[in-house]
Amino acid sequence: TSSEREGHSSTQSSHRLLAYSDALISIIATVMILPVAHTKFEGNEELKQSFQLLLTTKIAVYLMTFLIVTVAWAAHIRLFQVIERIDDCLALLNLACMMLITFLPYTFSLMATFPEKILGILLFCACVMVIGLIQAVIVIYAFSRPFLLNEQIQISENQAYYKHHILKVIMRVPIMCLFASIFSFIFFQLSYVILAIVIFLPYISQSLKWCRSKALGHSLEETPDSMLFYTYHPNEPLSKERVEAFSDGVYAIVATLLILDICEDNVPDPVMVQQKFGGSLVAALQEYGPEFLAYFGSFATVGLLWFVHHSLFLHVTITSRLMGLFNTFSLAFVGGLPLAYELTHEFPRDSRNALEAVQISCVIIFFAGVFQLAIWVAALFDERRTLHPLVRYGGRDHAFMLAKLALYPCVSLGTFFLTCALSEFSTSIFHLMQLGVPVAFLLLRLLVSVGLALLRPLLAALRKQPEAAA
C-alpha cells in the first residue's frame, strides 16, 4: 500500500478535523437553550398558563436536541475510531455531514411548534437519511483505501466482514427514518415512536442482548472478541480526547452565552441616559447591576464545574460508554444554566418568582455536579482499567478528588434548603454561595492537605501493626 499512498495526495492526521467537528457539535447542542432563556414573561396572570406551556415545550426541544446531537456525535466518534487518517475527499464529506447535523435543531423546533404537521418529521428524517448515506459513502471510500483505516483493521484478514458489519450498523438508522417518514403520511403518532426508538437504539439493542444472554444462560463474554468496533457494549471505550473536546466546547459556550446577551442588550441608549439619568452613565448602569452579577456568577460556576471536570479527566485513562452517558447528562444540565441565570435577574427581588428562580438554579447546579460524581463512581467500578492509580480506592488523591466532586452538589443542596428556610434573603444567599465556592475550592486544597498530614502518621501506625503481627 506504500505505492498507493504515494499515488494519492498525502493522507492527513484526522486530529484537527475531529476537533473542529467537536466544536461545531458542542455549539449546536448547547444553542437551543437560547430560545428558552429568551422567552419573556409578560407579567399578565392570565397568560401564565400559556407561558408555562411555551417554556415547557422549549425546554423539551432543548433536551431532545441535546440528546439527538450527542447521539450523532457518538456515531461520529465511532466512525472515526475506525477511520484514523483522512484525505481531502473525506474532509469535504465530513463537512457536508456537519452542515446537516447543525440543521437538526431547527427541524426539532418545527416539530415542537407544529406537533401535528408532518413537515418537521419529514425534514428531520430527510436530514438523518442523508447523514447516514454520507457516512456510508465515507466507510466505503475508506475501505477502498485501507491505509486510511485503523491499524487493527488494516492488518486484519476479514476486512470485508468489518466493512459489512459497520455498514449494517450505520444503515439501521436511515432505514428506520425512512419507515418513520412513510408512516408519517398514514399515522403520524407512530413516526414519533419510531424516532424515539432510533435514539435509544443502542441502549435497547444492548438490553435485549443482555436479556437474551440471561435467558439462554450463557454469559455476555461469548460475543466474538475480534469485533472491537460498533459493539454498543457499555464498556466500549469512547475516545477520551474527543469527550474532553466536546465538554470543553459546551462549557465555553455556556460560560460566554450571558456576555453575548449583555453586550447586545445592556449598553444603554445615549438619549435615554440623557433624559432619564441626567447624563450620568454610572446611574444608568446601576439599573443593570443584577445582569452583571448574574454574568460573573454564571461564569464562575461554569468555570469551576469545568475545573472539576478537568481535574477528574486528568486522572481518567479510558472513557467507557457509560461514563460518556453520565457526562452527557451533566453537560445537558450545565447547558441549562443560562436559563437559570436569565430567570434569576428577570424577576424583581424578594418576589415569589425570584425564590423559584434561585431554587431552579440550585437544582440545575446540583444535577450537573451529581452526574459528574456519577462519572467517577462509574469509573471506580472498573478502576484498574479506567483510573490513574493516584485516585483509585486507597490512592493518595482519592479523598481529595471525592471532596472536589462532592463540593458543588453539597453546596447547592445546602443553598436550596437555606433559601427554603430564609426565603426573603434567597437572592443574597445565592450570590453569596457563588462568591464563596471559589474560595471553598482553594480552602479545600488546604483542608485536605491538613487532613492528610494528620491522617498519615495514623495510617502509618495502623500499617505497622499488621507488619509487626506478621
Place this chain on the structure above:
Amino acid sequence: TSSEREGHSSTQSSHRLLAYSDALISIIATVMILPVAHTKFEGNEELKQSFQLLLTTKIAVYLMTFLIVTVAWAAHIRLFQVIERIDDCLALLNLACMMLITFLPYTFSLMATFPEKILGILLFCACVMVIGLIQAVIVIYAFSRPFLLNEQIQISENQAYYKHHILKVIMRVPIMCLFASIFSFIFFQLSYVILAIVIFLPYISQSLKWCRSKALGHSLEETPDSMLFYTYHPNEPLSKERVEAFSDGVYAIVATLLILDICEDNVPDPVMVQQKFGGSLVAALQEYGPEFLAYFGSFATVGLLWFVHHSLFLHVTITSRLMGLFNTFSLAFVGGLPLAYELTHEFPRDSRNALEAVQISCVIIFFAGVFQLAIWVAALFDERRTLHPLVRYGGRDHAFMLAKLALYPCVSLGTFFLTCALSEFSTSIFHLMQLGVPVAFLLLRLLVSVGLALLRPLLAALRKQPEAAA
C-alpha cells in the same frame, strides 16, 4: 525538586486548560459581530445617515475587540510557553483571568457608545490592570515552583534574570493603563492614544529596535541568543497547536451563528400560519427561503475556508508571529461573514442595496482568502524552517496548495466584477458561486492531478538534460 513535586498535589499537563482558554477567547473575539449583524435598517431614508453611523461604530467596536482580544490571546500564549505544567492554583488563577478577558468586549461597547464619558476607559483599564496583576502572580507562583516551568528555563542558571525580564514585559501594559486612567480625568483624548499604543506596543517596540540597530549599524542578531521568550521578534514562534485551536473556535462559531438566529427567529407562529397561510406550513416556510439559502451558503463558505486553513496548517511546521498576524487578519474577515449574510437576505431582491450586500460579501470573502494566502507567502520566505518539504518551492504539492489558497480570492473577485456587470442577477450569481465552489474544490484535485501527470514526463525530460550535460 522531585521531593517538592511529591509534596504538592500532582502537577498537570496544561494542554486542556489551554484548549479551553482558546475556545473562550475565540468565542469572545467573534461574538461582537452579533450586535453589528442585528442592526436593523428601518427603511426610512432620513434615518439612513444615522443608521450608517451606527453601523460604522459597531463595526469599529467589532474590529477593535477582535484586535484587543487577539493581543490578550498572544500574551496568554507567550505566558504558557514559559509555564508548561500547571497545578490547581494556576488553573483557578487562569479562569479568573479568562473571566476578565471575556468582559473586555462590553467595556469597548461602552467606549464606542459614549466616547466622551470616561467610565468605559476606566472599566477597560481596570480590567487590563487586574489581568496584568493576575499574570504577574502566575509568573511569580510558577517561578517559586520551578518544576512547572519550561525545561529550558528549568535547567538554565539565570532563572532570576528570566523572571525579572518576563515580569517587566508583563507589567508594562498595566502600568500604561494606569497612566491612561489617570489622564482620562484630565484630558480623555490622550487616554485613547495611550490605549492605542498599548495595543501596538509589540510592533512599535520591534520597529524601534530595528531602527536603532540600523542607526547604530550592528545587526539584529546580536541580541542575546539565550533569551528565547518574550522577544517580540517577527520570527518568534507561536505555538502552532494554539493557533489552530483558536482558528477552529472562530470558524466553528461563525459557521453556527446563523443557525442560532434561524432557530430563534424563523420558526413561524402557529396562529400566524393559520391566519395568513390557511394552515399551510410549507407556504409559511417559503417566506424564509432566503434565510435558509444564506445559512447553507455561509456554512459552506466558512467550512471551505476552514478546509483551506486546515490544508495549509497541515504542511506548516512552525508558526511565526508574522504568520500569526496574517492569520488574525484573515479570521477578523471570516468573523465578518455573518454580517454579510444578514445583509444578503435583509434587503429585497433586485434592489440597489441587495447588490451592495452581495458585493460586501465578496469583498469580505476575498480578504479572508487573501490573508490566508499571505500566511503561505510569509511561510515561503523562511520555507526551510516553517514548511513541510512537500509544499516548499518545487515540492510535489506546491502547485496544488497554491491552487487551493488562490481559489477563494479568484472566485470572489470574479463574482464581484460579474455582479458589477450583471447587477440585476447579483443574488443569483452569488448563490451560484457558493454552490459551485465545493464542486470546484473537488475538481481542483482532479485538475491538479491531471496537470501534474502531464507535467511529470516533461519535468523528467528537463531533468535528464542537465544530468546528460553533467
